Amino acid sequence: MQKTLHAKTKQIVGLAKLRFRKDAIKSQAFAGLRAVGTTVTLTRRSADDLAAAWAKADPSGSYEGTSLADYNALRTALDTAQASRESARTGVKQAKRSQQSVLKDIHDDLVAWYGTATRVFDTNTETGALIRAKIPT
Secondary structure, three states: OHHHHHHHHHHHHHHHHHHOOOOHHHHHHHHOOOOOOOOHHHHHHHHHHHHHHHHHHOOOOEEOOEEHHHHHHHHHHHHHHHHHHHHHHHHHHHHHHHHHHHHHHHHHHHHHHHHHHHHHOOOOOHHHHHHHHHOOO
8 A cells, every 4th residue: 555655645746746836836736745655654745745735736636536535545555554564463463462361370370380280299209200310491
């Protein structure tokens, strides 16, 4: 989604600058715009700047079949994709924490079992010798 929004931003910034090159007022709205797409944050910032300039200078204009409403839908789609991605990351983090908690509980149970088993079964017994010989500590 980020690449799509960046490509569309880059295209429209160029077209708007070209379209309004002879209109001093409208060209001023687009003059400082750049399409930066190196990160999601920069892509979104460039898109927001373009949308603001577009709404101010040419709200009913269309560029290569893309209206301001279509462009805003792309911006919203990026937000939705980012929110979904963050939600998935949060879910993975929670699952890892839960798994680590379960593993810690299992470890604690095994340590407790070993402690009890070595107290119940003396070293001189067959079971005690087996426990001490085969179970890593």
